[in-house]
Structures are given as C-alpha cells and as structure tokens.
Amino acid sequence: MPKISNRGEIMPASPIRKLVPLANKAKQKGIKVYHLNIGQPDLPTPEIGLDAARHLDRKILEYSPSEGILSFREKLVEYYAKFNIQVNADDIIITTGGSEAVLFSFLACLDPGDEIIVPEPAYANYMAFAISAGATIKTLPSSINEGFALPAIDKFEALITERTRGILICNPNNPTGYLYTQKEMNQIRDLVKKYDLFLFSDEVYREFCYTGAPYISAFHLKGIEDHVVLIDSVSKRYSECGIRIGALITKHKELKKNVMKFCQARLSPPLIGQLIAEASLGAPSDYLLDTYNEYVERRKFLIDGINRIPGCYSPIPMGAFYTMAKLPVDDADKFCAWCLEHFEYEGQTVFMAPGSGFYTTPGLGKNEVRLAYVLKKEDLANALIVLSKALESYPGRTI
C-alpha cells in the first residue's frame, strides 16, 4: 500500500472538528449536545438570500467567471465603502469561502520555507493552509491575562528573518474576540512597511464589534495599500456558512494576476452561493441590527455565566462571537473529549473546542477552550449548567 505524504501526517486535525465523531456517538446515545465548538450561528439566513435560490430562473448551472460574478463584486464595492474601505470591483476576487482566500493568499505570496508571523491563539486552519502551501507560521503568544492584546511589537521584530514574508492578523479576532486598537494597527503598519511584508488581514467578523471601539481595517492604514491582502467571507454575517463564499481583496496588481492563476485552475467559485450572497447584501438593515443585538445579549450572558463558575475565567471579548476561557482542568483536550464520551447531565452535554489547537507553542492553551456564542440564550443557559456540572464531576479538575 503506498505511503501518504509527510505533509498529510503533520497536518493538524481541526480542533473545531476533530471531536465530531465523539459528538456523533453521544447523539446516537440520545444525548443533546450543545455546540459551543463551531462558529455556526443558529440565526436565520436573510430571506432575500434564500429567495435567490428559490427563484432560480436558470436552465443551466454554468461555470461562473473564475474571479466571481461582476455584479456581485460591484455590490461588494458599495458594501466595503460603508466601512470606509475603498476598493474597486477589480480588486475583489470571489473565493470558495474565506478558507480558499487564505489558501490562495499563501500559495501566491509564499514559497515553501517562507515564514509568516501570527499572534496566537489563532484560527487553527491558518496552520493547515500554511502546511498545505509548505510555508511556516511563527506564532507569538498573546495572553489571556492581558485580554489577548497584541504582543509587544518588538517581539514581532525579533521573529523576523530573511524568510519572513508577512504578518497575519484576524480582526476582530477569532478565537479571542479581541479588537486591535489604532495604536496596535499603526505599529503593525510601520513594521509591514519597514520590512516590506504582506499584511494578511482576516476581517470576516467586522459586523460584530461591541464596545464602541472602532473597527480598523488593514485598508484604513495609509501607505501600505499594496501590502494588504484582505480575507473576507459572507458566512458569519449572513449565517450562510454552507454556501462557501468569501473574497480575497488586493490592490497589488501582480499578486492579483497570480492569485487568478490559482482561481482559473479551480475554474470558478460556487454559482448558487454567489447568487445567494449577492442577494443577501440587499438584506434590510434590520437584519444585521437584529443579529448584532442578539450577539450583544449572548455575549454578556455567556461571559457573565462563565465567570460565575468557580475557577473559570474569560476576558470580555470586544468583537466576533467567540471567547477563549480558562477552565480549572488538567488538560482541556482531555476534558472536552470526556464531556462527549463520559459525561451527561440530564441527557445533555457540551461540545467545546480545546484551546491547545489554537496555539503552536507547546503547552499553551492547555487549560483553555474556545467557546462560540452562536446559540440562543436558553441553550447557552443550559450549556453553562452542564459545563459547571461537568467541571464538578471531572476527575482531572485542578481546584
């Protein structure tokens, strides 16, 4: 039997999805599983988006252009302008989810052995896409005790080698909910300029900033417009994760040309998803406002609840719909698996994403989990009860 690639061997399993088989087994036993592990909102997709599928008037479901449908890209230009992001339709390439935007950014910007610097904890799949591209992610730990603020900029500088090609940030941040300040963004800008780096900026949660602090896009930073590779997705803002529609936005002409080669190789992004996403941009303003208000409530509810459980701590996330919480356990990987395999409370359990998968520095995140507040308040209330009961029974409890 032929051997698989080493690349396949070193690929980390997704911390968000690797426990799915255990969750499925729990469900088969009739246990209700609260999914705090995955950023899959339970909020409805805009009706106007669903209607785009329902009113499909095509006879042939043809390839769309490799760069995405023009009218969709033109509407996105208007959407970004509302956030003071000035781009034109030619700067926007539609991708199969934000995931493909990350992969194509890495393939088009990085050669095997090239390095990028990413503050951790970080969205775990960045590591997976870097491995796919043969590139190396160097991580810089941020700390729960400092609310996951940007690590001191001289620590970034200390990691820069001749192979460093870029910095990647996610803002508002998944998994921490941190929102980078103007001062932090200016520090990043200066570094990017000084070392002629790419700035990969994943901004898919821009709609969800809760503290009144401004959302600062990488495209707001003056003088590095050609360095920015913006990653976007409609998945979260319209609760349409399943349609797999994202975007890669760059003003770097040569980069755009090269990303297009990868786009042409995979022919086109999903057609029906684009029709739905384009229509969703026309959702009434109520839709996003209601969604926003709902997350504001859930955030307060979850964070208050977590911080009331003895030994647990979560900083208050400023954006997105995740938080990293510290739990009084020996090993969150074991604890998360245990909750699914060996625990239930009144026929219920919780599915959380172990923190370690969001760090590459060994040992970090060992007593942390990522929690997504994408469930309605009753479900969050039950999940909090289940979690506190689980912590009472867990044999590896540390306090």
Add this chain to the structure above:
Amino acid sequence: MPKISNRGEIMPASPIRKLVPLANKAKQKGIKVYHLNIGQPDLPTPEIGLDAARHLDRKILEYSPSEGILSFREKLVEYYAKFNIQVNADDIIITTGGSEAVLFSFLACLDPGDEIIVPEPAYANYMAFAISAGATIKTLPSSINEGFALPAIDKFEALITERTRGILICNPNNPTGYLYTQKEMNQIRDLVKKYDLFLFSDEVYREFCYTGAPYISAFHLKGIEDHVVLIDSVSKRYSECGIRIGALITKHKELKKNVMKFCQARLSPPLIGQLIAEASLGAPSDYLLDTYNEYVERRKFLIDGINRIPGCYSPIPMGAFYTMAKLPVDDADKFCAWCLEHFEYEGQTVFMAPGSGFYTTPGLGKNEVRLAYVLKKEDLANALIVLSKALESYPGRTI
C-alpha cells in the same frame, strides 16, 4: 511592494481560460464567439436538480459535514454500483468540484519534490495543482497519429525514480477523448503494483463512451484497490459545472484520514450544490440517454467537419466531449489569439484552447487545439465555417 511567490510565477495560466480577456473584447465589439474552448455544456441541468434549489426549505444555510452529506454519499454508492464500482459511503469524500479532489489527492499523497507520471496531452490544471502542492509532473507524450493511445508501458517504467509516487490517468480522456483498453489498464495495474504507486484516476466522463468499447474504472482492476484514488465530478454529466461538486474516492484508510484533515481545514463543500447534485442522481433515465445521444451526434458532426477542412485532422474520440485536432498553422497559440483579436466572419469568431497548454514537453501541441463539442449542431456548423474561413485568412497558415 512585497514580491509574490515563485510558485505563483511558474504557475501556468489556464490554456482554457487565459484567452478570456480577448474573447470578452471581441464580444464587446459585437462579435458572436463560439466557445469551443471550455467543457461547459449548453445542455440543460436536470429539472429535478434545479428543483432542489427552488424548493429549498431551510432557514439556515449551515456548514455541511466536511466529508459531505451522508444521504448524498449513500446515493452515490448506488450510482457507482451501476458501473460495477463497489465502494461504500465511507470511501467517498465530497469535494468542491473535481478540482479540489485533485488538489487534495496531491496534498495528501505527495510531498514537495515527489513525482507523478501523466500521459500527455493532459488536462492542464493537473499541472497547476501539482505546482500548488510542490510536486512534479513528468509527462509521457502520446501521439495524435496513434489516436493518443497509452504510450508504451516501458516508457513509463523508464521515468520511474525513487521520488515517483503515482501515475495519473484521465479515462475517458480530456483532452483527447481516448478510452483506455483493458490491456492498457492491466499494464498500468501491474506497474502500480510493482512499484507500490498511487493510481490517480480521473473518471468524470464515464457516462460518455461512444464506441461500444467498455469503460474500465481503476476500481475494476484487481489487487490494487488500496492504490486507487478516484476523482469524480457531477459537473459534466448533469451540466452543472457551476455548483462545484466532485468527489475523491479511496479505500486506503490512512489516506482517507489524511484527506479529511484538508477537508476539515476548508470546513465543508458547498451545501446547495450538494442538494442539487443529490437530487440530480434521481434524474429520469431519459435525461442521460438524451444527453448521450446528443453528444454522439455532435461528435460525428464536429469530427467529420474538421476532417473535411483542408490540412486539418482529428482522430475519432471514443469518449468525453473533446478532441485534439491538428491545424495547418505555425503556432496554435498565436492562431487562437488571432481568431479572437483580428478575425471575424460575418460577425462571428471561434474560441479554441491552444494545444500547447496540454503538454509540458516543449514544442509539442504547437499545431494542435482542443475543441469541446458542447454546443448545439447549428452552432458547431457555424463554428466550422468560421474556422475554415479563419484558416484561409490566417497569415501563419502552413499549407
């Protein structure tokens, strides 16, 4: 401005899509362009597939499982059984088009520097995906004069090095329409076994075999079941290229586990596309029969027509819906561009894919083009007239 990757620089532009800007300019001038360049059928998608979108009864367009929807995979098991391909739902991973199946096969089986052997001319994007994965494709020329039969098996053997990890075939073949014989498939099987190689087998055109010769799947070959990585797609058989639904099928347990890591990193394949593809499997038997009969007619019509134009030659393709044709021109790349940029006949022109892009051996395919017979007969008739007029006027004509 930061520099792009070398990988991006060496990525070939798609021979199928690179002339699109010229075609768009011709269209802007009011010229009717006949698309012989791309395998985009003009036949309707099955109504039952379209209805799956129109009757969408979901409120939330959620992520689907990373390996694809179970009921869809179960229906595919029945579909494959009709072709005597015995697989179970666990062997099938749904991908974002056949494209992603190729990419994930390469990422999970090949490390940078590893080699696979592919008969050429070959589907150009294999090269692109190999470059994405840092792997090397070694090509073995087949010849138009021998109808693009499999090159002698000892030539394959001569290319094998310690870095060779697999052989890739496309059967029925894109771009040649060749259908591999039992004898050729047995030779491949023996080689795969002898050197413990993967056999990547792209079989997306299995519905379209025209000569009564049997379609031999890689999974029909005894004793190498664990070596086979079957690539599939619903795009062509249901005229739904735009939904981006394909499959990677393997019985190699460890490989499956590793492919799943790449699948989890990109979260899930397109949801609505899966609903459409699953429903399309239930299309009435008339649908595929009508489609088949239509291609039989078009094939005869196009090949007869090409072979009547002085200096042109196409062997008779046995399957798929492409042919490689030899034209009396100095350079088919120049000729194809010239047809779009500088030629029109009664307000019409033709868009063909230059043959060179389907070869990696320099100089090969220079006077060949790939033609897709995916247009209705009247359009093919007009395209043939336009092509013959274009050849009369083209300054680089060789006879």
